[in-house]
Amino acid sequence: MTSCVTCTEATNLRYGPDPDPSVICLSTSSIAPIDAQSVVGIIDIEIDGQAATIDTIAVLPGTSRRGVGTALLNHAMQLLPSTVTSLDAWTRGDAGANAWYQKFGFRENFRYLHVYLASGDSLDGFAVPKPLSKPVTAFMHAGSEHEEHMRAAYHRVHVCRQYLLPVAGGA
Ligand SMILES: CC(C)(COP(=O)(O)OP(=O)(O)OC[C@H]1O[C@@H](n2cnc3c(N)ncnc32)[C@H](O)[C@@H]1OP(=O)(O)O)[C@@H](O)C(=O)NCCC(=O)NCCS
Known part of the structure; x- marks a missing residue:
C-alpha cells in the first residue's frame, strides 16, 4: 500500500484553507495518475497478517516539518x-526520524545493533576459506x-530501533 501527497496538498496542510487535506493514494490495485513533479512525500x-510495517516514509527535502509525514x-x-x-x-541513528515516530505516538519496543566490518577494523574471530586471506567486508x-x-572494535555501528x-x- 503506497500513498503520495502532492505539493498543493502539502501547502494546504499547515498554511492553506483546507484543514483536512486529501491525499492521493496509490496501490497495486488502483494507481491514480499523478504528476510526478508534484509528489512531495511517499x-x-x-x-x-496482523502486523503492518512501514517500509518507507519520506518527504521531499524542503517540505519537512509541515505536516506531510503526519498526514501520510x-x-x-x-x-x-x-x-x-x-x-x-525500524530506524537507525537519524534523530529526526526517531523524534517523528515518538511524536506520532510510536514507542520503542526493541533495539539491536547493525555492525559493519570495514578497512582497519578488528578481524578477530573472522575465518575465510582458502585461498582468501581476510574478509573484505561484513x-x-x-x-x-x-x-x-x-564500537571499540568497529568504526561503523548503528543502533537499530523497532518502533511500535x-x-x-483499520478500514
Ligand atoms: C521523518 C519524516 C518522514 C518526517 O516527515 P515531516 O513531514 O517532516 O514531519 P511532520 O511535519 O509530520 O512532523 C511532525 C512532528 O514530528 C516531529 N519531528 C519531525 N521531524 C523532526 C526532526 N527532524 N527533529 C525533531 N522532531 C521532528 C516534530 O515534533 C514535528 O512537529 P513540529 O514540526 O510541529 O515540531 C521526514 O523528516 C523524512 O522524510 N525524513 C527522511 C527520511 C526518513 O528518515 N524516513 C524515516 C525512515 S525510518
Whole structure:
C-alpha cells in the first residue's frame, strides 16, 4: 500500500484553507495518475497478517516539518485492513526520524545493533576459506548489550530501533 501527497496538498496542510487535506493514494490495485513533479512525500506499508510495517516514509527535502509525514501516516492508517493490530517501523541513528515516530505516538519496543566490518577494523574471530586471506567486508547483527565492545572494535555501528504502535481496527 503506497500513498503520495502532492505539493498543493502539502501547502494546504499547515498554511492553506483546507484543514483536512486529501491525499492521493496509490496501490497495486488502483494507481491514480499523478504528476510526478508534484509528489512531495511517499509512504509504503507492508502488511503481514496482523502486523503492518512501514517500509518507507519520506518527504521531499524542503517540505519537512509541515505536516506531510503526519498526514501520510494518518491517511495510510485509515486504509489498513481491520485485521491489522500493530504497526511498526525500524530506524537507525537519524534523530529526526526517531523524534517523528515518538511524536506520532510510536514507542520503542526493541533495539539491536547493525555492525559493519570495514578497512582497519578488528578481524578477530573472522575465518575465510582458502585461498582468501581476510574478509573484505561484513554486515553483522549484535545485541545492544554489546554496544561498547562493538564500537571499540568497529568504526561503523548503528543502533537499530523497532518502533511500535498499537492499531485499533483499520478500514
Ligand atoms: C521523518 C519524516 C518522514 C518526517 O516527515 P515531516 O513531514 O517532516 O514531519 P511532520 O511535519 O509530520 O512532523 C511532525 C512532528 O514530528 C516531529 N519531528 C519531525 N521531524 C523532526 C526532526 N527532524 N527533529 C525533531 N522532531 C521532528 C516534530 O515534533 C514535528 O512537529 P513540529 O514540526 O510541529 O515540531 C521526514 O523528516 C523524512 O522524510 N525524513 C527522511 C527520511 C526518513 O528518515 N524516513 C524515516 C525512515 S525510518
